[in-house]
Amino acid sequence: MRQSLSSFCRGLRQELRSSELISLLLAVTLSVAALSSVSFLADRMQRAFQYDARQLLAADLLIAADQPIPETFIEQAHSKQLQIAQTVVFPSMATVGQQSKLASLKAVSPQYPLRGALQVQGLADGSPLTPLISSPPSGSVWVDPAMLGSMQAALGDQMQLGQKSFVIAGVLERELDRGAGFMNFAPRVMMSLADLSATELLGPGSRATYRLLLAGRDDQIAAYEQWAKAAIESQNLRGIRIEALDNAQPVLRKTLERAERFLSLIAVLTAMVASVAIALSARRYAIKQADSCAVLKCFGATSGWILQKQVLNIVFLGIVSAGLGSALGYLVQLILTSLLGNLILTNLPGISMWPVLWSSLLALFLLLGFAGPPLMALVKVSPIRLIRKEFNSINASSFWVGICGLGTCAALVAIAAQDWKLALWAGFSFGGAILVFLSCAYLVLNALASIQTQRFSIHFAITAQSRRMGFAVMQITALGIALMALLMILLLRQDLLSAWQGNIPPDAPNRFMINVQDEQKSAITQSLVAAGISKPDFYPMVRGRLIAINKREVSSADFKEDNAKRLVDREFNLSYTEQLPPGNRITAGQWISGDSPQISMETGIAKTLNLKMGDQLTFEVAGEQITAPITSLRKLDWSSMRVNFFVIMPPAQLNALPQSWITSYYQTPDQAVLDFQISQSFPNLTVVDVSTSLRQIQDVLNKLSAALGLLFSFTIAAAVLVLISAMAATQDDRYRNAAVLKAIGASRQTLASIACFELLVIGITAGALAGLFSGIAAWALGHFVLEIEFHAFFQALALGITFGVLACLLAGYRFGQKIQAATAMECLREGY
Known part of the structure; x- marks a missing residue:
């Protein structure tokens, strides 16, 4: 064995001088690097979900709703001796001095978080970065670092939230359960739940997410989850959902899974392109080696010995390319993590051995699939090749090369797509x-x-x-x-x-004002006109939940697409008007006429929910049911940046129901102080820049x-x-x-x-x-x-x-x- 190994090493040193073998090594290394870089990143994210799922929830189980959590859920948690905490998350305007900015406000109870810890820097006592298991003290807030920079604020400054002023007491460096919702693009402001009522920010039409966090023994959590599912189903509680360890951060998880699959498919594309180079390099290397194999057979070398030599070559190339490719892939993964920044979880766990093992298997997989057939064909080289020049190629069947290559490509796509x-x-x-x-x-x-x-x-x-x-x-x-x-x-x-x-x-609206109350419209109009802005148009907004289609009750379980499930689970923003809004175009049916029940539906949402002309829709608004047929479909011009609604009805159907108003307008850059003035005069409003x-x-x-x-x-x-x-x-x-x-x-x-x-x-x-x-x-x-x-x-x-x-x-x-x-x-x- 020592003699065989020594002979192999001497032969390998000579063969490494071959440009074909170097090209083969580079092609496999490039494929491994592309796939392993994604594999390293995906592995770290998946293990973050698996090992830190409780921290991603800040609890063992979470009940979420777009209305205050029913008291029965809290009473049941107490009866089962579970730890509980509550949070309320919603968008709101935050003001420091003369600067106003839309923030994602999160009010938390003192027990938050139940699992994991927050990291807050620069507390009032000047302490460094500290893990905390508590909420901000009453009268103070913790903010994202981005909030301080954008508002030119500092620790100790006063921040106005609605009708109450708070002290900025800390910088929130880590909040694992934040998720990936749209409002989380706005910087976080965290406050005590006890201070929320004093701000007077929540009112009719407010879009808030209420969460009940629970922690306890596994058997306690399982029993409570079973009770909660039964209660939601028996009481037909719409808009309430359960998040457990197996679906922690569902939006974030789904987003990252899609990104992982897309990145994996790109990496597979690279591997497929590189596989062509592998096949070409292997073919040329085999042709170059054919004469050597013919000479060796003249001196008594057997087909088994030549086969053993080629297998050793493939194994060596696989090991070397796996090592080089994995190392390069790890470096690329670090760059990917840096580029993605806060779009992925912070503090990802370290690497595991799985991507390295996957890279090694991949290298052998590619070599066997694309380089194996031409290299193995060297076994059949005849000594007559040395004297018969017409034998200028090796006996490798193109059919089997193609079959092996296509099989390898198909397997790579299936493994990377995971679907x-x-x-x-x-x-x-x-x-x-x-x-x-x-x-x-x-x-x-x-x-x-x-x-x-x-x-x-x-x-x-x-x-x-x-x-x-x-x-x-x-x-x-x-x-x-x-x-x-x-x-x-x-x-x-x-x-x-x-x-x-x-x-x-260029003059399209760049501000949206929501949560406007009916009695505030006149004063807001005067403020905007006095600031040099055109008279705004206010549109009514009524929150309703779709509960039936053609008199048949619907739920998220009736739909396959995730977007349709979310639409059915959440409340719609309904509106009413007699005039076709600007930027709307009727594509089917006739626009609203008279006071009879009728619905004008946006074409995109109709397609998502599989709705058609004539379908009867039933919405529940503040305990009342409203049923009307779809009489028209509308195409919206989203680029106009005007206020648009998916569902519009006649005024007679909705004007007596609880509602708020929304408007949009164009604000020039030199009017930045206007946001501050409006938020001071009308604290309940939310102005979206x-x-x-x-x-x-x-x-x-x-x-x-x-x-x-x-x-x-x-x-x-x-x-x-x-x-x-x-x-x-x-x-x-x-x-x-x-x-x-x-x-x-x-x-x-x-x-x-x-x-x-x-x-x-x-x-x-x-x-x-x-x-x-x-x-x-x-x-x-x-x-x-x-x-x-x-x-x-x-x-x-x-x-x-x-x-x-x-x-x-x-x-x-x-x-x-x-x-x-x-x-x-x-x-x-x-x-x-």
Whole structure:
């Protein structure tokens, strides 16, 4: 064994000088790095959910509702001797000095949190970062660090919340149960629940989330959960939900799971592109080794010995590439964590061995699937190859190479997607793109072959590509797929966002004022007009819950889509008017006429809930039931930034019910003090600065785009590696052509022109296909999902061609220089 190992090491040192083996190692390492980087990040997030689920809830069990928790739930918790705490979360305006800002206000009871701890820095006594299991003292608040910076505030300053003033006593550094709701984009202000009533902030129409936190022994929690489910079902308590350890932070968990799957599929795309380089490098390495294997068989080497040697090579390459790829993947994961910032959980646990094991198995998986068939074919090499030159390739069946490669791709997609529907979608989408690119590339090359030209360099390049059409088609397809992925990110990050912002009129409303009471409308109008703002239009807002469709009771269990479930579980904002609101367009039926029961429904929400014209809807509003048919469907212009409603009824149906009012208006940048003045005069109001929200959303998109761009850089690197491998796979033929050309006196300029034309054909074709199809994909996404018009097709095409040409020229520059510098005899020696 020692002698065999020593012989293997000596042979390996010699083989590592082979550029083909180095390319094979780089391709596998790149694939492992892309997949392991996502695997490291996903593993840390999943273990954070598994090990810190109680901290993510701040309890063992949580009851959440959009109304105050029924007293029976609290009494039952006391009877079962459970620890309890309560929180109320809602948006509100916070004021410090002359600065006002929308905040996510959280009022907590003294026992909060029941599990885990808050981290608060800079308390009134000057203590450093401290884990705390308590609420803020009465009369004080803890705030996010972002709140201090945006409001130019400091510890000890007074913060006005409604009718009560508080002291800023600490900076809230960590709050694991915060979740990922929209209002959590606003900075947090935490106060004592005992102080909430004094602020007078909660009133009719207020959007607040009430939570009852419970902790105790597992058997106690299980018994209470069983009772709570029965109570919700028997009493038909709508809007109340239970969150336990198995569904801790459902919104955050689902968001991160989707991001994980998307990132995993991107990584798989990189692995698939790199797998082409693996197959090409392995094939060329096998061809180079065929003569050596034939010589070894002449000296008595058996097929078993050669098979053992190749298996050892694959195992060694797998181990080395797994180690290098895992190390690179870990570094990339650190960068991803930094880029995503507060979009993921803070204080993620350390890495585990699972991603390293996964990377090792992946490396062997890729090698066996893509490099195994050509390397194993060396076993069948015959000694006659040394004297029969027509045996210029190894006996490897293309059929089995294709079967193994496709099987490996399918397995990679299924493992990464973790969902058979998503896996099928990804597989068919990727396969469809490959088929289209293959067909287009084949048609383009055939069309070029029919061109008659008197220029020798172009004619020779076309003839050479026609003889190697399979490799040229493969080069175009691999580069096109990678470029399409990159262009999609660039278009989504820049063009679609710019187009969306460009559709918003410059004087579109940038402030929304909610919770306006009927008696306040006149005074608010006077304040706004006095500040130089146009007279606002107020729209009534009535909160109601959908309880029946066509006289059949509905619940979230009746729908499959998560968005539909959430719509049914929450309360709708209903409104009434006789006039069709600006920016609304009737797409079916007739607009409201008269006082008879009727509903005008927005088309998007009708599609989500599977509603159609004529359906009878029943809403419950303040204990009363209102039933009306859908008589019209409306398309809304969301880019107008005006007040819009999903459901509108005649005034006679809703004007006598509890309601608040909402309005929107445009406020110039030099009127920033107006927010402060309004919040001082009307503490119950909430003024939402939409421009700030848009900037926050854009910041989120930029972070996600940066993270995706980092992974797509792997894809581009894989595509360049494919080009290098493909060129190396045809370099023997190129050397033979160069030898002939040099022998008949071709100049270096002629050789450069031939190589340049070949590279331009590949780059332009791949770039044009990538630009065209990425533009189509971006248009479809904008038109059907984001509801914006996308017109940057020329930009997508130009970027695709530019990137394609640059990638090809960079990949082929070194090889072209080497051929031009070589003599005819050196070219013959290299080619044979």
